[in-house]
Amino acid sequence: MRDTLRESYESSPETNGRQGSSPPDSYPYTRPDYPYDRNDSTQQIHPAFRNKPRQESKVQGPISRLRKLSSSSTKKLCNRSSHIDKESDDREIINFEDGDKENPFNWPRWRKWIITATVCFISILTGLPAGAYGAGNVGMSKDFKISQSSFPNLYWATTSWNLGSALCPLFVVPLTESMGRMFGYFSSYILFVAWLFGQAFAQNFATMIIVRFLGGGASSIIINCVGGTITDIWETAGSRSFPMSLYGMTSVVGIALGPFVGGAIQKDLNWRWIYYIQIAINCGFLPVFWLLLKETRGNIILQKRAKKMRTEEGRNAWAQSELSSDSLMQNIRTSVTRPVKMLITEPVVIAFTLWVSFAWGILFLFQNSIGQTFSHEYNFTTFQTSLIQIALSVGAIIGTILNPVQDYLYLHSARRNKEEKNTPIPEARLYFAVPGSLIFTAGLFWYGWSSDPSLPWIVPSLGIAAVGLGIYEIYMAVINYLSDFYVPYAASALSAASLGRNLFGAFLPLASQALFRNLGYQWAGSLLGFIGLVLSLAPVALLLWGDRARKWSSFTKEAAEEDGDGWEEDDESGPEEQNV
Numbered sequence: 001m002r003d004t005l006r007e008s009y010e011s012s013p014e015t016n017g018r019q020g021s022s023p024p025d026s027y028p029y030t031r032p033d034y035p036y037d038r039n040d041s042t043q044q045i046h047p048a049f050r051n052k053p054r055q056e057s058k059v060q061g062p063i064s065r066l067r068k069l070s071s072s073s074t075k076k077l078c079n080r081s082s083h084i085d086k087e088s089d090d091r092e093i094i095n096f097e098d099g100d101k102e103n104p105f106n107w108p109r110w111r112k113w114i115i116t117a118t119v120c121f122i123s124i125l126t127g128l129p130a131g132a133y134g135a136g137n138v139g140m141s142k143d144f145k146i147s148q149s150s151f152p153n154l155y156w157a158t159t160s161w162n163l164g165s166a167l168c169p170l171f172v173v174p175l176t177e178s179m180g181r182m183f184g185y186f187s188s189y190i191l192f193v194a195w196l197f198g199q200a201f202a203q204n205f206a207t208m209i210i211v212r213f214l215g216g217g218a219s220s221i222i223i224n225c226v227g228g229t230i231t232d233i234w235e236t237a238g239s240r241s242f243p244m245s246l247y248g249m250t251s252v253v254g255i256a257l258g259p260f261v262g263g264a265i266q267k268d269l270n271w272r273w274i275y276y277i278q279i280a281i282n283c284g285f286l287p288v289f290w291l292l293l294k295e296t297r298g299n300i301i302l303q304k305r306a307k308k309m310r311t312e313e314g315r316n317a318w319a320q321s322e323l324s325s326d327s328l329m330q331n332i333r334t335s336v337t338r339p340v341k342m343l344i345t346e347p348v349v350i351a352f353t354l355w356v357s358f359a360w361g362i363l364f365l366f367q368n369s370i371g372q373t374f375s376h377e378y379n380f381t382t383f384q385t386s387l388i389q390i391a392l393s394v395g396a397i398i399g400t401i402l403n404p405v406q407d408y409l410y411l412h413s414a415r416r417n418k419e420e421k422n423t424p425i426p427e428a429r430l431y432f433a434v435p436g437s438l439i440f441t442a443g444l445f446w447y448g449w450s451s452d453p454s455l456p457w458i459v460p461s462l463g464i465a466a467v468g469l470g471i472y473e474i475y476m477a478v479i480n481y482l483s484d485f486y487v488p489y490a491a492s493a494l495s496a497a498s499l500g501r502n503l504f505g506a507f508l509p510l511a512s513q514a515l516f517r518n519l520g521y522q523w524a525g526s527l528l529g530f531i532g533l534v535l536s537l538a539p540v541a542l543l544l545w546g547d548r549a550r551k552w553s554s555f556t557k558e559a560a561e562e563d564g565d566g567w568e569e570d571d572e573s574g575p576e577e578q579n580v
Contacts, residue, residue: 093320116230126218132258164217168220195218233296246400252475253397302321343500378457406432436472438470442529446462
């Protein structure tokens with residue numbers, strides 16, 4: 001039967017009787033999330049199938065008998081021979097057509113906003129345990145018999161959380177890409193809740209460290225899926241700008257609100273209730289999330305469509321992603337090794353990773369430092385110091401409100417782009433990053449030198465808000481600029497930055513107690529401020545010489561060569577998809 005099919009195909013006028021004229025295993029496409037070109041929905045389809053209606057074969061014998069098989073028999077036959085059909089010459093490659101309602105880009109705006117709001121809320125919920133943990137320090141130190149007098153030993157559990165956030169996505173995110181967003185969300189969410197149970201019922205500190213590592217990994221995987229979902233449903237940079245601003249805000253606010261949530265709970269309850277209540281909230285919202293969310297990753301939607309066509313219609317239909325020759329282990333290997341290589345060899349990645357990592361480390365360092373400062377200098381209770389932590393969230397919200405101006409300047413920079421016409425200049429992503437980084441630095445000086453009981457508590461709190469604003473601007477600048485700078489390798493560049501960011505968040509706060517105790521609040525704040533000032537030179541340098549840096553980069557050269565040869569871009573995640 002297969003020989004008959006091949007003879008029929010090779011004798012068609014489109015193939016001119018050529019042998020081996022099957023469509024190639026892959027076609028270049030502009031966006032790895034969707035195997036079709038945005039401007040021409042038929043570009044990826046082999047000429048033998050383009051605009052050709054499906055017709056009944058006139059060949060008698062095995063093919064005509066196959067048409068007459070019952071539906072159930074067809075399913076069995078297709079299932080038995082799927083591994084053969086995938087390599088056959090008459091396969092159909094299924095893509096989204098123009099205006100296809102199943103294409104997430106074409107979904108109604110109300111549905112897109114419901115999904116965006118839902119996943120951003122998930123980002124907050126899964127970030128809360130990172131900061132809420134510290135509110136239970138007093139109770140845990142008694143129950144676990146952990147001394148805090150000379151070293152913040154209880155912080156090791158937060159260190160393990162950030163280590164899980166740094167390492168787990170490198171190995172698990174490729175799996176979520178091949179199995180879909182819904183799989184990534186709900187498998188990780190169930191594990192996330194399970195590790196909350198582990199934290200709530202931990203009977204010793206070693207158990208707490210282990211389950212915090214696993215909980216941080218699950219949380220980070222979910223947050224990666226959030227960024228990918230936004231990329232899946234908002235097509236253009238203009239439409240995606242505000243949703244990405246919300247995503248950046250919730251990434252910071254989720255962690256920054258943790259101490260307030262934990263402090264409010266432990267005010268009248270045992271520290272374990274910090275986790276009991278989070279378990280109840282997350283379990284209550286889980287079915288709601290299931291109802292509100294749906295699969296957004298285009299290749300998964302196409303795979304399901306192709307599978308349905310094979311099983312129900314007997315057609316030899318396949319999605320482009322099903323024809324990929326890369327195995328899961330190959331994708332995992334690339335996901336791990338390429339970010340490390342970029343972190344070692346790419347000056348832009350190194351500089352921006354240090355920049356955002358220091359800012360992220362300060363976010364976690366302040367969870368210790370604010371409690372230390374306001375309890376000693378202002379005699380605040382744990383709950384009162386947790387209220388001060390809200391200042392970080394206020395700064396991030398202010399940054400979100402201002403971000404549309406940054407996006408406007410970025411989009412309108414396309415008029416001045418001499419390298420690629422009608423394409424925004426990557427360095428335009430940094431217009432707000434430079435003043436934002438300086439505000440971050442000023443906030444560190446402000447916080448250090450105003451932490452004095454002779455001054456009202458609101459004065460250092462304003463410095464904390466300035467730091468929160470700076471962290472948000474730095475975080476958004478790094479995400480967006482690395483995505484524009486390393487277009488086909490954006491996910492690897494962001495993974496490198498995420499790895500460094502979470503490692504700084506894991507270890508920098510361990511120095512908080514000794515730093516502020518030995519240097520004093522003023523000079524400790526000054527030391528951090530001077531480091532921030534030096535790192536602020538990174539965006540300034542790229543504003544001046546960013547175009548030269550792109551020419552020097554080995555990865556951008558490789559991408560340009562591949563693009564010139566007409567091959568498809570590297571099968572990376574979308575710009576915000578992996579380890580943001």
